[in-house]
Amino acid sequence: MPRVLAPFPAPALRLRRVALCAALALAAACGWSGAEEEDVGGAPGAPTGLTAEAGSATSVHVMWNVTARAHAYEVYRGITKVGEVTGPRHMVDVTRLRPSTLYVFTVRARDADGRLGPPSRQVRARTPADVADDHSAPTRPSTPAGRTAGSRALQLSWSASRDDRDVVSYDIHQGAARIHSVSGDQTAAVVTGLRPGTSYAFTVRARDAAGNVSPASTTVRLTTPGTDDGRATAPTGFRATSHREDGAYHVDLSWVPPRVDGEITEYQIQLDGRAVTSLLYGGNAPRDRAAHSFYVGQVAGATHRVRVRAMLPDGIWGGFSAERTVTTGARR
Template identity: 70%
Template sequence: MRGVPPAVFPRRLLVLLGISLLVVSCRWGGSDDTGGERPPGAPTGVTAEAGSATSVHVMWNTVATEVSHYEVYRGTTKVKEVPGSEHMVDVPRLRPATTYVFTVRARDADGRLGPRSREVRATTPGADTADGTAPTRPAELRGRAVGSGAAQLSWSASTDDRGVVSYDVYQGGTKIHSVGGNQRAAVVTGLRPGTRYAFTVRARDAADNLSPPGATVRLATTGGADGRATAPTGFRAGSERSDGAHHLVLDWVPPRVDGVITTYEVRLDGRVATSLVYGGDAPRDRATYRFYVGREAGVTHRVRIRAMLPDGTWGGWSAERTVTTGARR
């Protein structure tokens, strides 16, 4: 690490945070010498939610390395295979009122299959075969571009005689996403800069009755990399001293996007210092991180943080904070 004392930024550091394993790796100097021989890593941020009495919507975070496709398993059975550019899928032909376990694996272009993700469970609701009434269409659909690569959508609730189980989001005529029936908003990521998009939303009940689409919302992403709405919020930084050394203590609220944020990057004094990768249950409300910066008091640092979004793209940087070692938080 050029010009940086090894004690300040260790090359590999394992920290146990509650039940989450946090991997911190130095980003300065050196390189991965594996020559691409390793298989892809396990997908993180996997979630599963019932879409109807006979289907489940599975989502995951894009693996950072190049992936040919993802394989989705129900128990030990492979049930779906999707291109590496996608990170969600609907699993149909399930039984009503049944709990299922799903995992996801990534395969690279050379055929190497990575390890399974953590298991996630979803329970389909009971079916009413006599239910032939579709939910009402979602109303008051609103949308806005979130910088150059995402859009934020919201709508009012549909009504149904048995209850809405999920909402499906369409880009043009293609279904691209699904959220639970108790949600009224979605963030669509992975969009192209400077591009116009048209979105609609449809409601689905347990019997798989699909509402008519609501009104179309049209928007255009910006041409630059604005990402403020995908940046961590409430970012705070302070200094603590223990065992004769000074540490920076950071805390923040993860971006509100569909999916789980498992990876962050910390920028210290104008340079990317470390990556934080949560290997277990990543924080969804407020996250914290503490790291060593030296033994000298009165040193001023500038720090900010950003998150990798579930589609594999980086969100916006948080506000920058200035903190001096030895100063009260």
Template identity: 70%
Template structure:
């Protein structure tokens, strides 16, 4: 049965259109229970927050992750996300956290081993942010990881943590006594930009350090990251013609929520899912004009969980009114 999501938006040039399209849910074996996430860590981000991170669960098709403080569920994030900041905590308190994965059919997997973190004491009336981390540098460590380092920031009350950003999105956090880290889960031949910001116990954030552009070695021809089973057809309605697409999302360490559609050799539209899409085969239709007999070439690619673009699908040729 096809499900039509309310939040799927088509962006075409400067024109914003809400289109009728959907994702179908296939019986593709996603009903199994996912395993427990591994590599779970927890570190205080401030006097009232803890940053929890984990590796992807060992099963594909994870729809979401649930984070628990003791036995209380405190967060649920999409399967593409492998970290969360747990907030509204008490200063000077020890907490235990576990993470569970929820599969595509809704089955909840077992909890991870518990990890503990203690929040520091609250500082009174601290509105002074740490200084910018200086001397930020980095290097590739193999084809799927980079090592970053930076100079320690200064703060009148002390730095509690450092946040690492990739293209402006927070992806990692380490303790305030740490001035280096390794970021994993990258792609061979991928181009990335990292920045680092310091945080104190009152949640004051420093300005970002100098950006560190890095390229991982190796080459990814995109075949393993391209959508598969790609088909294209056309249909007419009230004098207008549409191209109908269907494909199987690529397997990735997380959920694919964005696609770029290329029409006649030019990036024509961006397809953005407003939440976590159901697993299975995807479908989308878009308007191409009112003239019958026009030939079009179409293909698409996915934005992967690491922020880079995957490989293009096979290109298909269709003719309106054909």
């Protein structure tokens, strides 16, 4: 999933270290340092890389890094729990806040057995003053631009929007999904955690203190250099057999979902070189092993080639599994 780190140097820009994740999206980790937390068992550790930016006079956008063994995250304002998100998500908008107020936030990770880890470090964010009767959105961010920075990162920049009061924040979107918010004095960022040889599309929107949102900027489309053989994002342990039922033959598949940052809810099955089935899961997407069976005809002895791939949380197709050959009516 994409991560956004410190903005790249640019003349006349006030840049601060930022972090960004996607979402499938999506998300990755904010404030990412390049080191992955080691999974050694037990309760989850304290979330790292916590950031908080005011999104309007009454909301703050809170983000943090991926935490090993986390099944869900609890978000606290002071000692009060104000939000909870499931493991694939690493961001939340805390709303119903007071204007011109300083708030303190922490996050705790909880594993699938309900064990709660220690709190993250505290971060502070001050909401701007409220603006009465403000119904005018900022102008759209102009001249968005980007360039690749290796096979797994790219640099984004845009020109500041105008508002009759002040621009409080900018929302960055990957495709249709908002993947982060940065403060209104930032006009550049570095997106990391990308895949080699992959095309991405980003837009930016400006937001004022009243929560009015500008139209989207024009789209920045970039393709990271290099090639991606797909092995890191392909389903593994792929198996294919057939069975006969009610006078017809069916192909039975099973596989292990790829290990990626986020939940996989969509798969595409390819039969004999063409896509024939799409699987969509709701809130119970398989994590350990997925399975599916589909009709292939009434002829015994027909041989088929089959493979599967996953739609990753960042909205990009992953690599195909190994291809298997299955013959209807063959003995297992």
